Amino acid sequence: NAGVMQNPRHLVRRRGQEARLRCSPMKGHSHVYWYRQLPEEGLKFMVYLQKENIIDESGMPKERFSAEFPKEGPSILRIQQVVRGDSAAYFCASSPRGDGNQPQHFGDGTRLSIL
Amino acid sequence: AQKVTQAQTEISVVEKEDVTLDCVYETRDTTYYLFWYKQPPSGELVFLIRRNSFDEQNEISGRYSWNFQKSTSSFNFTITASQVVDSAVYFCALSEVAGGNQFYFGTGTSLTVIP
Numbered sequence: 001n002a003g004v005m006q007n008p009r010h011l012v013r014r015r016g017q018e019a020r021l022r023c024s025p026m027k028g029h030s031h032v033y034w035y036r037q038l039p040e041e042g043l044k045f046m047v048y049l050q051k052e053n054i055i056d057e058s059g060m061p062k063e064r065f066s067a068e069f070p071k072e073g074p075s076i077l078r079i080q081q082v083v084r085g086d087s088a089a090y091f092c093a094s095s096p097r098g099d100g101n102q103p104q105h106f107g108d109g110t111r112l113s114i115l
Numbered sequence: 116a117q118k119v120t121q122a123q124t125e126i127s128v129v130e131k132e133d134v135t136l137d138c139v140y141e142t143r144d145t146t147y148y149l150f151w152y153k154q155p156p157s158g159e160l161v162f163l164i165r166r167n168s169f170d171e172q173n174e175i176s177g178r179y180s181w182n183f184q185k186s187t188s189s190f191n192f193t194i195t196a197s198q199v200v201d202s203a204v205y206f207c208a209l210s211e212v213a214g215g216n217q218f219y220f221g222t223g224t225s226l227t228v229i230p
Contacts, residue, residue, distance in 0.1 A: 033217065043220040059217065
């Protein structure tokens with residue numbers, strides 16, 4: 001499967017725990033985007049990364065959330081000390097260039113549930 | 116302010132009917148891109164079409180067609196002879212060249228095709 005791979009597909013955490021969501025972009029894509037979809041809502045941009053760099057994190061909550069895209073390995077979205085309001089579907093997308101012209105190819109998402 | 120508005124939250128049609136999903140966008144950029152994505156019940160996001168701001172030609176792909184009108188800032192999507200498999204949530208999205216690389220998504224239109 002050459003598409004965007006996200007894992008896990010479903011993740012359950014208790015309040016206060018940490019959640020780590022992984023995203024491997026499509027082959028040849030070096031631009032990664034994370035979006036959050038709350039129930040019954042559209043996708044909201046969180047962060048845009050290139051290899052080893054955060055380009056735009058204007059949509060990231062100021063606390064508890066962080067993202068990285070290391071030189072080797074997948075991009076990671078990390079949520080510390082999760083709260084009930086973090087329950088959502090988190091989608092990762094990738095594109096070959098970051099000029100806004102290219103369609104972003106999405107993974108299947110990670111459904112995060114906080115108990 | 117919402118950059119992409121999908122005023123229709125839910126639509127139900129009977130199979131074989133035609134249906135149009137509305138999308139109105141707002142931008143000050145002269146160069147921008149518009150997209151439609153489909154999210155079936157399984158949850159993944161499927162890219163349907165990309166249109167740039169300089170190309171107002173309508174496009175047809177099988178039973179799908181798109182009507183882009185800059186004068187009204189609209190990018191509507193029509194499904195002809197709808198089928199049950201068309202049941203999904205459809206998202207319209209905007210990407211601004213000058214505004215960074217994030218996509219702005221509408222809140223989606225949930226389409227149910229009744230057999």
